[in-house]
Amino acid sequence: MSERQKEIKDGLDRWRETRGRMADRDCRFETVSSLPVNDLYTPLDLTDFDYMRDLGFPGDYPYTRGVQGNMYRGRLWTMRQFAGFATASDSNRRYKYLLEKGQTGLSVAFDMPTIMGYDSDHPRALGEVGRVGVAIDSLQDMETLFDGIPLDQVSTSMTINAPASIIWCMYIATGEKQGVPSEKLTGTIQNDILKEYIAQKSWIFPPEPSMRLITDIFAYACRHVPKWNTVSISGYHIREAGSTAAQELAFTLADGFAYVEAGIAAGLDVDEFAPRLSFFFNAHIDFFEEIAKYRAARRIWARRMKEKYGAKNPKSWLLRFHTQTAGCSLTAQQPENNIVRTAYEAMGAVLGGTQSLHTNSMDEVLALPTEKAVQIALRTQQILAHETGVANVIDPLAGSYYVEALTSKMEAEAERYFEEIEKRGGVLAAIDQNFFQQEIADAAYHYQRAIDSRQRIQVGVNEFVNPGETVDIEILKIDPQIEKDQVARLQKLRRERDNIRVRETLDALRRACAGTENAIPRILDCVRAYATEGEMIQVMREVFGEYKEKPTF
Incomplete structure (x- = not known):
């Protein structure tokens, strides 16, 4: 221990002796994922920390501080509201409304029949058409969905997985109809089938042919749709299923590595397809834990891509990600509180360096959002960008003893999971063994028990409840016609x-x-x-x- 460290330790011991006489609140001091949190962080928590190795500068390897050198001083994140309901024409009107209000990218939500690969007249589609997203049966619907929206001027994200290859081709063909060549199309197809087996459960085919379709997309996009993000490797749904932040981080990156290995096995050079892989993370309510998760994700991805997979193109090292605020943190009780939750979650995503962001509407726990609720959610991002000052400084929390220690802790937790997954034979084998599924189920159970026992406070649910209160907000209803x-x-x-x-x-x-x-x-x-x-x-x-x-x- 250096003289300086000894000086800090002696001072910390004196402080703790005095502070020990002060009573703490009767609660657990831990993150939302149950990681214990110290009362104070000092340089002693960063004894193995090396600035250039672990932090560096924005836009420089290992990208802990961000993937662009100037981050939001150069360009704000893309403001992308997830939207889609009823028919293609209904959703088209909503997209135009959002673009008029200042949204800078589109994000398409599909209904359950479309997600599961059924046409709207299939018996299994009965009662579900247009309910939780837009119904897309053919190119005709896709043409209507983007009527009057020039596809060479807007970036589109589409949340679809098992039928991703089909929906993507419909988008490409719609561009052709508009006179927009595929080389000019920009956007993202989620196309993350591994997380479906792990968490969301909207699969169709077995893993092997599903992975074959994904590598087919890699190969085709390299040559014909070079600006398109071919997979949005999604931790969002893993977190919504009940995982901890560390599980979301580890399982998402493990899926990403599996796609990289599949592409290489299919005969593609890693630098052909890896630059167009993107990620999709959850922005949960624990402010610092989420920021640390994003920073750790960039660092892990960069090191693995360079050191394990031999990627030589720096663009292959970049972990670019979209973020959506946590739907599972919203409550049906006192739904206006969800506006506040979403604002804090959005700020965490921005301070963590996201490239695009969706802010949930206050009523999404009850139904698809109304136009008023969507506008409030979008305005939340605009206030964040233009009024709070958080976009002025790049990675302003860097150097915080707590944030850096927590970032390293998240990295270590992820590495522990990578070792376990490797022991089990890799991602596909671990899925077959129900490893991911059981880990998430256990975490969800632990979290819910903490709420039920009031060890964790959820405002308006198990504390600060107004007796006899009823929910009185407008709800969007889908006409059965x-x-x-x-x-x-x-x-x-x-x-x-x-x-x-x-x-x-x-x-x-x-x-x-x-x-x-x-x-x-x-x-x-x-x-x-x-x-x-x-x-x-x-x-x-x-x-x-x-x-x-x-x-x-």
């Missing part, structure tokens, strides 16, 4: 299209899926012929089969 109209349009399309051409393109898709040909050009042919999503998915089901999760007890 919407489903009938969507089904009628779909059936009219099937009657009027060239069905011989549709059958030819579907047969070609079947041959591609059964062989080794890249499936994306064949999917594009089907889309251009106005084959429906359900028809294409059915061909793939027949070739690939369906995934069934192993039960665990």
Whole structure:
């Protein structure tokens, strides 16, 4: 121990002796993920910390301080509100409303039939069409969804996974219809099937053919859609399922490494596809823990990509990410409190260096958001950007003893999980063993027990409750007629299209899926012929089969 460290330790001991006579509040001092928090942090908590190795400068390896050299002094984060409901025309009106209010990117939410690969007239779609997102059955719907929105001037994120290849091809074909070549399209397709097996559960095919479709997208995008983010590797849904921050960090990055390994195994050079991988994280309510999570994520990714996977292009080392405030932190009770929660979560995401951000609306725990609630959520970002001053300084919390110690703690926790996943044979094997699923379930149970026992306070839920209070806010309701109209349009399309051409393109898709040909050009042919999503998915089901999760007890 150096003389300086000894001096600090002696001073800390004296302070603790005095401070020990002061009573603490009767509560647990820990993060929302149950990591214990010291009462005070000093340089003694950073004895192994090396500025250049662990921190460096913004835009420089290992990117702990951010992936751009000037961060928000150069350009603010993209303000992207997740939206989609009812029909394509209804959602189109909402997108134009958001763009008029100052939103700078679009983010598409799809309904459950679309997410699960069913057309709107399928028996399993009954009662679900347009309920939690927009119904997209064919290229016709995608054309309507983006009518009057020039795709060479807007960046679009689409939250779709098992049918991602089909929805992406519909977007590419819509660009063609607008006269926008695929080389000019910018945006992100979530396309993260591994987290579906781990947390969200909206899979269709088994893991192996699902991964094949993803590497097909990698290869096609490299050559034809070079500005597109081909996967949004998502920790968001892992966190929404109940994981801790460390689990979200570790499981998300482990999935990312699995995609990298799959791309390499498919014969692609890592620097061909890795620069277009992006990430999607949750912004939960524990302010400092979330900031530390983002900083640790950048550092881990950069080191692994350079040192393990041999990436030589610095763009392959960059962990670029979108953030959404935590839906699971919102409450149905006293929903106006959700505006405050979302504001704090958004600030954490910005101080953590996000590239784009979605702020949840106060009513999303009850229904799809109303226009008023969406505007408040968007204004939250605009106030954050233009009034609070947080965008003026790059990584302003760097050097904080607490933030740096917590960043290193998050990194260490993630490394511990990586070792365990490796012992189990990798991500696919760990999924098959229900490892991720059990870890998340245990964490969710622990968190809920803490709320139920009032060891963790949730304002308006288990404390600060107003007796007899009722929720009195406007709720968006979807007219049942919407489903009938969507089904009628779909059936009219099937009657009027060239069905011989549709059958030819579907047969070609079947041959591609059964062989080794890249499936994306064949999917594009089907889309251009106005084959429906359900028809294409059915061909793939027949070739690939369906995934069934192993039960665990």
